[in-house]
Amino acid sequence: MRIEKKDLLGLKDVSRGEIEGILETAKTMKMVLDSNQKKTSHLQGKSIVTMFYENSTRTRMSFELASKYMGASSANISASGSSVKKGETLIDTGKTIDAMGTDLIVIRHPMSGAPHLLAKNVGASVINAGDGMNEHPTQALLDMFTLYDKLGSLDGLKVAIVGDIYHSRVARSNIWGMKKMGVDLSVGGPSTLMPKDIEKTGVKVFESVHEAITGADVVMALRIQLERQKKALFPTVREYARFFGIDAKRLRLASPNVILMHPGPTNRGVEHSSEVIDGSSSVINEQVKNGVAVRMALMYLLTRQKVSGAAV
Numbered sequence: 001m002r003i004e005k006k007d008l009l010g011l012k013d014v015s016r017g018e019i020e021g022i023l024e025t026a027k028t029m030k031m032v033l034d035s036n037q038k039k040t041s042h043l044q045g046k047s048i049v050t051m052f053y054e055n056s057t058r059t060r061m062s063f064e065l066a067s068k069y070m071g072a073s074s075a076n077i078s079a080s081g082s083s084v085k086k087g088e089t090l091i092d093t094g095k096t097i098d099a100m101g102t103d104l105i106v107i108r109h110p111m112s113g114a115p116h117l118l119a120k121n122v123g124a125s126v127i128n129a130g131d132g133m134n135e136h137p138t139q140a141l142l143d144m145f146t147l148y149d150k151l152g153s154l155d156g157l158k159v160a161i162v163g164d165i166y167h168s169r170v171a172r173s174n175i176w177g178m179k180k181m182g183v184d185l186s187v188g189g190p191s192t193l194m195p196k197d198i199e200k201t202g203v204k205v206f207e208s209v210h211e212a213i214t215g216a217d218v219v220m221a222l223r224i225q226l227e228r229q230k231k232a233l234f235p236t237v238r239e240y241a242r243f244f245g246i247d248a249k250r251l252r253l254a255s256p257n258v259i260l261m262h263p264g265p266t267n268r269g270v271e272h273s274s275e276v277i278d279g280s281s282s283v284i285n286e287q288v289k290n291g292v293a294v295r296m297a298l299m300y301l302l303t304r305q306k307v308s309g310a311a312v
Ligand code: CP
Pocket: 055, 056, 057, 058, 059, 060, 130, 139, 263, 264, 265
């Protein structure tokens, strides 16, 4: 398997074949994680820099652990501890990291398009670890891998993504990726949290969570991103939970073997109840584990194509 791209910036421009190749490589990486010996040499001699300009627990830790497991030399930059605080631009920071011989940069940034700008200006491969409200491709890949690993295929699977679709880069990446993988995809939530023209992506759109999840094989609840809301988009969090939250009673509308997903971090009692988060349908912790395998696969695939600093 080879990715013919220098960077992974979003799933909009990634083919089904490439997604399948990443998921198959992640299967091998998961075997490494499940073994007693988590050290491999896939990234020996490579250097990785993670740049997190927004908070993160799962994504940041999984990239850091993945690079360590595969033998890379790694370093981290956060906005507060870097020369960004002295006024340095993203491009100049990128060029500085590039000059140090970095093979791969992982970036999370509050501005949509920041990873694309960086990728145009550095020789290193760039992975988007979440840019504003645009895309979070590695999250969508780990979500798809969790289903692929469990079920063997995503073709014809009925998936409902519910909650704050408007602010969600996870929803956007999953829409691009899952549609390519043959998923029958629905989205549901308040109309104020639904992006304009979303139906043009080929998803079914519901303003009621009941309708979106009825008969679904998979329900993915999303966090209400209050930090990105400039004005109130629903009356109160309590009312949101009452009308749109997933609890055990509501989840029974879905398929009897429903799989419950959430990208995390979760707001217990808001987008879903503790009963379902910790219940037998939930694969939330499996998603976290699979995140390490998927990021191992991506870093390996993006760095192995490099010959003398040039993408081939
Ligand atoms: N799902 C996700 O991106 O989580 P973090 O913000 O903790 O990285």
